[in-house]
Amino acid sequence: MSPAVRRALGLAALVALGGLCAWAVAGLPDFGHPRGPYATAAVRASLRHQVNATVGGVTFDVRGIDTLGEELILFCAAIGATLLLRAQRAEGQAQAAVERHEEAREQAPGSLRGLGAALVGPVLVLGAYVLAHGHLTPGGGFQGGIILAAALVLVYAAGQIVALERVRPVDLVEVSEAAGAAAYVLMAVGGLVFAGATMANFLPYGQAGMLLSGGTVPVLNVAVGVEVAGAITLIVTEFLDQALLRRA
Amino acid sequence: MSVAPYLVAVWLLVIGLYGVITSRHLVHLVMCLSVMQASTYVLLLAIGYRTGGMAPIFADIPPGTPVVDPVVQALTLTDVVVEATASAVLLALAVQAHKRFGTADPDRLGELRG
Numbered sequence: 001m002s003p004a005v006r007r008a009l010g011l012a013a014l015v016a017l018g019g020l021c022a023w024a025v026a027g028l029p030d031f032g033h034p035r036g037p038y039a040t041a042a043v044r045a046s047l048r049h050q051v052n053a054t055v056g057g058v059t060f061d062v063r064g065i066d067t068l069g070e071e072l073i074l075f076c077a078a079i080g081a082t083l084l085l086r087a088q089r090a091e092g093q094a095q096a097a098v099e100r101h102e103e104a105r106e107q108a109p110g111s112l113r114g115l116g117a118a119l120v121g122p123v124l125v126l127g128a129y130v131l132a133h134g135h136l137t138p139g140g141g142f143q144g145g146i147i148l149a150a151a152l153v154l155v156y157a158a159g160q161i162v163a164l165e166r167v168r169p170v171d172l173v174e175v176s177e178a179a180g181a182a183a184y185v186l187m188a189v190g191g192l193v194f195a196g197a198t199m200a201n202f203l204p205y206g207q208a209g210m211l212l213s214g215g216t217v218p219v220l221n222v223a224v225g226v227e228v229a230g231a232i233t234l235i236v237t238e239f240l241d242q243a244l245l246r247r248a
Numbered sequence: 249m250s251v252a253p254y255l256v257a258v259w260l261l262v263i264g265l266y267g268v269i270t271s272r273h274l275v276h277l278v279m280c281l282s283v284m285q286a287s288t289y290v291l292l293l294a295i296g297y298r299t300g301g302m303a304p305i306f307a308d309i310p311p312g313t314p315v316v317d318p319v320v321q322a323l324t325l326t327d328v329v330v331e332a333t334a335s336a337v338l339l340a341l342a343v344q345a346h347k348r349f350g351t352a353d354p355d356r357l358g359e360l361r362g
Contacts, residue, residue: 054305059322073330081337084344136307
């Protein structure tokens with residue numbers, strides 16, 4: 001099919017699809033006036049378990065079993081992307097890539113390397129803070145994990161691949177990804193054992209606003225954060241390795 | 249107009265799909281898919297918005313204050329995570345395809361096989 005014919009057919013189909021969707025959304029409740037009981041019910045359920053940040057409460061308490069599935073999607077996708085990228089790495093190429101990176105480091109401006117190195121510490125602290133306060137303020141395991149992974153990308157930007165090999169031995173990244181996923185599954189089973197239902201919130205709720213409150217929610221946040229940081233670091237480093245391998 | 253945010257979601261879906269149909273590069277195609285997914289974020293958040301509602305964080309507002317719907321925000325979080333992971337796998341596939349066929353143009357991937 002020629003591009004012109006495909007474009008014409010596509011445009012006709014998209015106009016029809018857009019029209020149908022516009023017709024459908026015209027029947028939705030007025031913007032700003034949601035109906036349905038779940039918003040208030042979810043807020044009540046979160047506050048009953050002493051979780052201030054109700055989005056985190058919904059994610060890890062009310063919909064905890066869905067988040068388990070989501071976490072396993074992340075786990076599988078990280079492994080899938082890694083397998084796809086590693087299949088292309090030939091023996092001996094890796095050493096050449098490290099040497100190329102060493103050359104690139106010589107060329108990187110000192111200001112970039114200095115700024116990257118200076119930001120690593122504060123970004124790590126920020127990531128740990130967002131991770132640990134997911135049940136109190138906006139944030140949580142997914143967001144904190146991404147920030148932690150960003151710190152490792154900064155190490156790369158600073159041109160410290162030698163340091164990077166020390167900071168992120170691939171084994172450690174893979175272990176943290178698997179350990180995060182396993183911890184989440186264990187918490188799900190813990191609910192079954194101690195409270196009679198999978199993903200039940202079986203730890204003491206504590207007092208809302210304290211760091212240790214919300215029962216299993218902060219624990220699950222940390223498990224997810226460790227897994228996300230591991231998975232994203234794994235994916236990013238595999239892509240960066242590709243960039244180095246293919247630069248020749 | 250009270251349905252305008254929903255129409256933004258429809259627009260993002262349609263324009264993203266147009267990009268997918270006419271794409272000439274695999275990385276561009278994955279980015280267009282991200283635009284399509286953005287329409288679901290807009291739709292979910294728009295459905296849960298309450299006029300005058302606060303953010304659903306009860307750290308400094310008393311319980312009972314009208315807030316926007318936290319359920320759709322949690323769904324959006326799931327959506328973002330799935331989108332990011334799907335993009336990672338698709339980009340890895342794009343690297344693989346480029347390596348094998350020497351091109352990233354989806355139209356030319358098949359014809360170079362022979």
